[in-house]
Amino acid sequence: MPDTTIALREPGPAARRTTWFGRLRHVEPVTLLWAVLIAALLFLVAFPLLKLLAVSFETQGSGAFTLANYGTAYGRARYVEALLNSLTLGLITATIAVVLAVPMAWAVSRTDMPGKGFTWAVVLAAFVMPPYLGAVGWILLAGPNSGFLNLAWRWATGAEDPLFDVYSFAGLALVIALHSFPLVFIFVKSALDLVSSEMEDAANILGAGTWTAMRKVSLPLVWPSILGGFILVFLETIALFGTPAIIGIPARINVVTTQLWQFFEYPVRVEVAAAYAMPLLLITVGLIAAQRLVLSRKGFVSQTGKGGERRPIRLGPWRWLLFGWCAGVGLFAVALPLLVLIQASFAKAWGRGLTLDNLTLRDYRLLLFEHEMALTSVWNTIWFSGVAATLAVGLALLIAYIVARKLVPFGEALGFLAMAPFVIPGIVMAIGFYAAYAPPPLALYGTATLIILAFTARFLPIAYANSTAAMRAVHPEMEEAARILGSGRLHAIRHVTAPLVKKALLGGWLIVFIVASRELSAAVFLVGPRTRTMSVLLYDLSEAGNFEVLAAFGGILLVITMVFVGIGMKLVGRDFMLRRT
Structure with missing residues (x-):
């Protein structure tokens, strides 16, 4: 009897390829x-x-x-000091940014202050200008020996000491804050836009004045946004390289970012840099988590069930003082650094001032x-x-x-x-x-x-x-x-x-x-x-x-x-x- 067994052969390459494409064709x-x-x-x-x-x-x-990389990264007092400097700088800068931005945000969102378009322009200009370029402008303005502001101060008063030394911890923090405050402004202004005037009206009926209502009603309602802006500026500051390098290195203020840059000088020690960067990442993640934990325990409601009306608060003569605050922030954050940079860019020697014989292309x-x-x-x-x-x-x-x-x-x-x-x-x-x-x-x-x-x-x-x-x-x-x-x-x-x-x-x-x-x-x-x-x-x-x-x-x-x-x-x-x- 003949053998009728059929031999099963492995499919050839072409058949396997067809099967694979057939399966892939059915995948969404x-x-x-x-x-x-x-x-x-x-x-x-x-x-x-x-x-x-x-x-x-x-x-x-x-x-x-x-584990030696971590021992090297944090085995010297100088490296630990840089981390502490960054944390301190972040706290001071974020505090200054909140002080600058919150009154501006409240004025634009809630009051009849004039020049709101101008204030928006100031915020946008401060945001657009690179922080390290603003730092250069402030070196030309407030360098202890030849900065224009200090030269004018000595000429006017005869004093020997500078009015303001940009090569200092306070100077570094202020320069960074002048370019970071727009982050706080945006957060707080957006939140204040959602607060109904009924909240402030109720406070006024109970005897609170305008400033008391702002302090005890409006700002507490936008506390999450203030905290969010504060944390964001803090994190941006401790991660910033340009301004701390341009101002901090000559001032011998070592921070995390400038220390990381030194680890990349020859010979490159990327393993030590990686170990040194880990706390920066952990601090960032920890702060974001802490913010969510704090805010999750407290409710913040600013909307009424029937859609509250928003009316600008009338400040009377005080509105001009508030406008002066906004204009002052614009002067120091944008106008002065920009003007001195323009002057220097067309000058043969920037320290000689703006004269015809000093102009050049x-x-x-x-x-x-x-x-x-x-x-x-x-x-x-x-x-x-x-x-x-x-x-x-x-x-x-x-x-x-x-x-x-x-x-x-x-x-x-x-x-x-x-x-x-x-x-x-x-x-x-x-x-x-x-x-x-x-x-x-x-x-x-x-x-x-x-x-x-x-x-x-x-x-x-x-x-x-x-x-x-x-x-x-x-x-x-x-x-x-x-x-x-x-x-x-x-x-x-x-x-x-x-x-x-x-x-x-x-x-x-x-x-x-x-x-x-x-x-x-x-x-x-x-x-x-x-x-x-x-x-x-x-x-x-x-x-x-x-x-x-x-x-x-x-x-x-x-x-x-x-x-x-x-x-x-x-x-x-x-x-x-x-x-x-």
């Missing part, structure tokens, strides 16, 4: 997108931080486990036509920031869409990863990227790719917050109607959702571009000889001490920034940056 596109987004966020956020943590426990060269000619890196750094800044903004907004929009439409299980995990860089100081993020992607096999140190990726991760929370707000404003019924008529999901997104959110996305793109173009804390650790940005070149010029060239280059950066701010105001709205920050 949104599931693939979810997987791609998870991979992108792990690459941008999770892996650099995990690598930073791992490197902090590795021996240089061998990679063996060790030499510095601008040097930067535009002769300097080896100036125009290259301008181009680097524009295209690094532009690509990073595009990647951040594109990634944020996809994540916000999936989270808002609940397209996949655990979609909130994407949103968590997208917002995680918010609690990671920029300098810590930069060291994480250095540890993860600078060594072989990728060896990306000093490349445009590494800088763009770091900028994308650093400012992804801004883009995500903006995209989330935009997606919430678009009802899903519009997409559903398009899909009922036969449109696919991607087609509906492209032709229905995208046109409705494009204005908001443009605003988010411009904000990310502007803040990336002035970023120094992350860039200074990652740039190479040919990938320097304008902010890094400005810092290099400040180390050289040539304030005339530095002021001229800072003017070029401000012009570029104001061009994009003007585009944003024209296309998105006058306060597009402050509404979305």
